[in-house]
Amino acid sequence: MSPTETIRVLVVDDDFMVAKVHSGFVRQVPGFEVVGAAHTGAQAVSEARRLQPDLVLLDIHLPDINGLELLQQLRDVVPELDVLVISAAREVETVRRALRGGIVHYLMKPFSADDLHERLEHYRQSYQALSPGSASGTAEQADVNRVFGLGDTARPLPKGFSTETLRLVEELLRRTSDTSAGADLSATEAADALGTSRVSARRYLEYLVEEGRAVVQLRYGGIGRPERRYKRQG
Known part of the structure; x- marks a missing residue:
């Protein structure tokens, strides 16, 4: 698929309400x-074959099969399928098996909408740049770095931070400054533009201030x- 097309998602979870959320x-x-x-492994395979999704949100604990065993069955019917595991399973061996299976992310329950938003944005910006339908047909080192979580930050990101979300915040600051000289924005405005919570947006903005990549003024x-x-530095 082309990176500009809508990413089609199949949600697989044994709990009907959790799948709905x-x-x-x-x-x-x-x-x-x-x-x-889908709420069982068998149903997931059937729906994957019928719907041909781009991405599956896959739970590990299903009533008829372990999600990690199901993963390969899903790829048998949709060879280019990407999988993001969402599970309460925290065993190291489970996480290791999932990583060896070629998943794009492993998100532990319970999680917030912001948590999933960050993983999906990282997937869209990073993995889709390497999709078979990408425009250039070649990959740059920066494209590969994004997939493996390497960014241009001078120090490790704080816990819970996403490299991709940080990039989006910086890009928003850049667009704001390009719109009007000296233009700035609040954490609330940034949250509305990015689709995140105000608290999350403010944490990223304050981090950029600490790094000297943004400045803050009081109104x-x-x-x-x-x-x-907040506005872009320089």
Whole structure:
């Protein structure tokens, strides 16, 4: 598929309500479409064959098969399928087996909409650049680095940070400054533009300030604390 096309997602989870919640999370992310849900391994294989999704959100604990064993069956019917594991399983060997199976991410339950949003954005920006339908047909080192979580930051990112989300925040600051000289934005405005929570957006913006890649100014007016406004450094 072309990196510009909508990414079709199949949600596989034994719990009907959990699958519904996760489907709702996916629908909040631009560029992704939930095409179906399955609650057993057999149903997942049938739906994958019928729907031909690009990405499966795969639970490990299913009533009729272990998700890691199901993974290869899904690829037998959809050879180019990508898999993002979402599971409560925390055993090191389970995680290792999943990684050896070629998954794109392993997200542990419970998680928030923001957590899944970050993984999906990383997948869209990184893995889709290496898809068979990519425009150039060749990969740059930067494309490969993104897949393996390597960025241009000077020090390791804080816990819970995503390299891809950080890049999106910086790009938003750049676009804001290009729109008007000296233009800035608040954490709330950044959150609205990126589709994340205000708290998450502010953490990334404050990190960029600490790194010297953004500056913060206080805007006074009205009652209460002054508003923190961020803009690109330089």
